Amino acid sequence: MAHQRGTSDVPVGLACLADRATTERALTALQSVTDADISDLLALAADLTGVEVAALAVADVDAFHYPVTVGTDPFTTPYAEALCRRAQGVPGLFEVPDTTLDPHLRDSPLVTGEVAAVRFYASAPLTTAAGQEVGRFCLFSTSPRRLDDEQRRVLATLAVAANRILELRLRRLAPTQPPTADVVAVAAQISHDLQSPLATLTMSLGMLEGGGLDTVTQASVLAMASRSVERMRGMVEATLRLHDLAHEPPRHEVVDLRSLVEQLVSDEADQWERCGGSVDVGALPAALGDPAQVTLVLQNLLQNARKFARPGHPPQVTVRATRESDLVRVTVRDDGVGIAPERHARVFDLFARAGDAQGHGIGLATVARIVHAHGGRCGVEDLPPGAGAGLWFELPGA
Numbered sequence: 001m002a003h004q005r006g007t008s009d010v011p012v013g014l015a016c017l018a019d020r021a022t023t024e025r026a027l028t029a030l031q032s033v034t035d036a037d038i039s040d041l042l043a044l045a046a047d048l049t050g051v052e053v054a055a056l057a058v059a060d061v062d063a064f065h066y067p068v069t070v071g072t073d074p075f076t077t078p079y080a081e082a083l084c085r086r087a088q089g090v091p092g093l094f095e096v097p098d099t100t101l102d103p104h105l106r107d108s109p110l111v112t113g114e115v116a117a118v119r120f121y122a123s124a125p126l127t128t129a130a131g132q133e134v135g136r137f138c139l140f141s142t143s144p145r146r147l148d149d150e151q152r153r154v155l156a157t158l159a160v161a162a163n164r165i166l167e168l169r170l171r172r173l174a175p176t177q178p179p180t181a182d183v184v185a186v187a188a189q190i191s192h193d194l195q196s197p198l199a200t201l202t203m204s205l206g207m208l209e210g211g212g213l214d215t216v217t218q219a220s221v222l223a224m225a226s227r228s229v230e231r232m233r234g235m236v237e238a239t240l241r242l243h244d245l246a247h248e249p250p251r252h253e254v255v256d257l258r259s260l261v262e263q264l265v266s267d268e269a270d271q272w273e274r275c276g277g278s279v280d281v282g283a284l285p286a287a288l289g290d291p292a293q294v295t296l297v298l299q300n301l302l303q304n305a306r307k308f309a310r311p312g313h314p315p316q317v318t319v320r321a322t323r324e325s326d327l328v329r330v331t332v333r334d335d336g337v338g339i340a341p342e343r344h345a346r347v348f349d350l351f352a353r354a355g356d357a358q359g360h361g362i363g364l365a366t367v368a369r370i371v372h373a374h375g376g377r378c379g380v381e382d383l384p385p386g387a388g389a390g391l392w393f394e395l396p397g398a
Helices: 020-032 037-049 149-173 181-193 195-210 215-245 257-267 269-275 291-307 341-346 363-373
Strands: 053-059 063-070 075-078 094-096 120-127 133-141 253-255 278-281 287-289 316-324 327-334 378-380 389-396
Touching (some): 020 053, 020 063, 020 133, 020 149, 037 063, 195 215, 253 291, 257 291, 269 291, 287 291, 287 389, 291 316, 291 327, 291 363, 291 389, 363 378
Parallel strands (some): 278 316
Antiparallel strands (some): 053 063, 053 133, 094 120, 120 133, 253 287, 327 389, 378 389
């Protein structure tokens, strides 16, 4: 088994499960939308792992519902008989190589042949933006098997893609106000930006479904598809995060800025090592703010400094702070390509981008939204040409 089991009928290491209202909305979202995007993901998962059936599962009090399926018609299974009950709450991949050897599953009518003869089961969780499990991305087979590492990556990647589609559908069902011009602009820009990775993903899936690829080529195409899914996930998550900030007034606590920067650099140490860059952190005074939101500000500024390094030149970044009256001004400077003076006024605007740099044009807009919600300001330093860029923000001093 891929995960440790306890002696009860519930797996060890439970994640938080969604409430009934959320699972009902998820079921409605999956049953009421007729497009084939999730079905296509399930079909690809079945093809690449060799199983006969793939399905999305959503649980309520009495049953597991499978409203989107490939290889069989949508179905519902009583909770006590469902194979998914063994996986519910497991935060990662859950795999049962042979259901007849699992004491909790071998007597299920889905295993014994009374309803079906499932011998293999695997699933990955589907979660809400709040981290609550709302369902499972499932694979079923009539023969025992074990997924190899590549197949596990396939299942994880496709489950993430299905999760993002479901999350967007859930948000569509949530009560909303009439869209503002800003919301319409966001929707239009994201729709445009998703076209490129979506086209790459579509091409990759077509090549994989067509078959005839050798192992090396198949791995390369799968990696390309995974990168497209990750890029789309990044766009969606960044946009949803920006939206959520408008509904999350910041807390005002004492924030140790230096500790936050050092933790962020440590968390992304592998990325700094890959680019050969470094971060020099000076003495940073404490400030007042929402720790999670201030962390997001610093993370976006550090990532921005790394992203805009000069080609072939490892980024050298400094983080400094000064006190100005009752405010703390934090400046993140780099020695990269810099920002043209005519762009200074718009660099924190939504979807503002520089040249061909990778990104969604959302990170610095997120910085501005958080800083302004704290009553502060943000801006760009005037530096000589070739001196890199310096982005600053202000927070109330502690």
